[in-house]
Amino acid sequence: MKKASLILGLILSNLLIFGQTNKDIKMEQRLTIITLGVNDLKTSIDFYENKFGWKRSEMSNDDIVFYQLNGLYLSLYSKNELAKDATVDSLGNGFKGFTIAYNARSEKEVDDLINAFKEKGVEIVKEPHKAFWGGYSSYISDPDGNLWEIAFNPYLKID
Numbered sequence: 001m002k003k004a005s006l007i008l009g010l011i012l013s014n015l016l017i018f019g020q021t022n023k024d025i026k027m028e029q030r031l032t033i034i035t036l037g038v039n040d041l042k043t044s045i046d047f048y049e050n051k052f053g054w055k056r057s058e059m060s061n062d063d064i065v066f067y068q069l070n071g072l073y074l075s076l077y078s079k080n081e082l083a084k085d086a087t088v089d090s091l092g093n094g095f096k097g098f099t100i101a102y103n104a105r106s107e108k109e110v111d112d113l114i115n116a117f118k119e120k121g122v123e124i125v126k127e128p129h130k131a132f133w134g135g136y137s138s139y140i141s142d143p144d145g146n147l148w149e150i151a152f153n154p155y156l157k158i159d
Contacts, residue, residue: 031072034100036146037079037090041065043143044076051120070159074100079144099139101149103156107136110152114138117150 038044045065048054057066057073065076083090104110110128117140118124125147128138137151 033066033073033075035075035077035082036142036144037082037092038076038144039079040143041076041078047122047143048074048076051117051122096146099147099149101151103158104150104152105158107152110136110138110150113150114140 036044041063045056048065048067049056054067057068059066063077063081067074079092080090083092102113104113107128114124114128123141125139125141126137128136128150131137131151134155135151135153137149140148140150142148
């Protein structure tokens with residue numbers, strides 16, 4: 001116990017000597033997982049797997065589904081359970097204040113995707129159009145009203 005106190009004291013004194021405080025700690029600039037709270041997991045799985053053509057990750061189970069994207073995961077989880085976990089109300093009606101974007105490599109790819117989504121019965125919220133900022137943009141909705149922008153941005157480099 002005495003040894004642990006001595007080590008902790010040395011660490012704290014070094015932090016003070018070099019001027020490092022908790023205020024100096026910064027979160028890395030990255031995103032790991034976007035979790036969507038969904039009303040019906042099976043309906044959402046059908047949407048993402050049969051409309052988008054995505055394949056779920058091996059980490060998925062009966063309660064939560066993960067889709068590995070390029071550098072991050074999208075997960076689907078019960079809206080009520082997600083709200084309970086976050087200790088907030090699960091209502092969240094109307095516009096959620098954010099969109100998720102898929103950036104295509106051309107205007108033609110946007111058109112092709114939107115036409116394919118129409119054939120699959122996906123709700124098209126906004127038809128593709130030239131955007132004021134110089135790109136080409138459209139919006140679709142998933143079964144829970146999450147908005148996906150399907151866009152071509154000539155200024156954005158896609159790896």
